Amino acid sequence: AQSVTQLGSHVSVSEGALVLLRCNYSSSVPPYLFWYVQYPNQGLQLLLKYTSAATLVKGINGFEAEFKKSETSFHLTKPSAHMSDAAEYFCAVSEKDSNYQLIWGAGTKLIIKP
Amino acid sequence: SQTIHQWPATLVQPVGSPLSLECTVEGTSNPNLYWYRQAAGRGLQLLFYSVGIGQISSEVPQNLSASRPQDRQFILSSKKLLLSDSGFYLCAWSTLAGSPNYGYTFGSGTRLTVV
Numbered sequence: 001a002q003s004v005t006q007l008g009s010h011v012s013v014s015e016g017a018l019v020l021l022r023c024n025y026s027s028s029v030p031p032y033l034f035w036y037v038q039y040p041n042q043g044l045q046l047l048l049k050y051t052s053a054a055t056l057v058k059g060i061n062g063f064e065a066e067f068k069k070s071e072t073s074f075h076l077t078k079p080s081a082h083m084s085d086a087a088e089y090f091c092a093v094s095e096k097d098s099n100y101q102l103i104w105g106a107g108t109k110l111i112i113k114p
Numbered sequence: 115s116q117t118i119h120q121w122p123a124t125l126v127q128p129v130g131s132p133l134s135l136e137c138t139v140e141g142t143s144n145p146n147l148y149w150y151r152q153a154a155g156r157g158l159q160l161l162f163y164s165v166g167i168g169q170i171s172s173e174v175p176q177n178l179s180a181s182r183p184q185d186r187q188f189i190l191s192s193k194k195l196l197l198s199d200s201g202f203y204l205c206a207w208s209t210l211a212g213s214p215n216y217g218y219t220f221g222s223g224t225r226l227t228v229v
Binding site for chain 1: 202
């Protein structure tokens, strides 16, 4: 069955440090992969998506993610964290076998230390 | 450009009262429409989705219902709210998978508190 695993419900980094949020998925076919960000009491905003084009995907706010088929991973990174990056981040996958419904990870809350 | 509107932003309702949340999409036609719920400290749960007018699929049995009276309008309803219906409700739309701009766009959400 399809699933998405986000390692770490909370990740804490210092301002200016590298941000790495991990996402692993299970899928038997090439999937679509998404990263969304949610600020408190707001909807979800698309950060970036993988749709079988380039494996390194650049998104908004300086984030990027790399699709690694061999590792079934789609980790989100940002070279230098800003205080404004504090939010919850969700990884999601959709594929033909699930009728392209989004399968969500549980989310990772990113905490930025000054 | 496409936009999605969801209202109200916040709602406090007594147990047993009815509910109606509305979502409209502009700038696209025949979108797939979705209602999600996000309970406190938990991930997103798909409640309903619709691929066309009058076509509603339910993912979770509950006392909620959804309707799609027009192509770009999606309504979430309840006849009698329960305390457990409290949460953050999100409407979303998507294009068809495989289309050039495939993806999901979310509304700003409704914070529902049942008291």
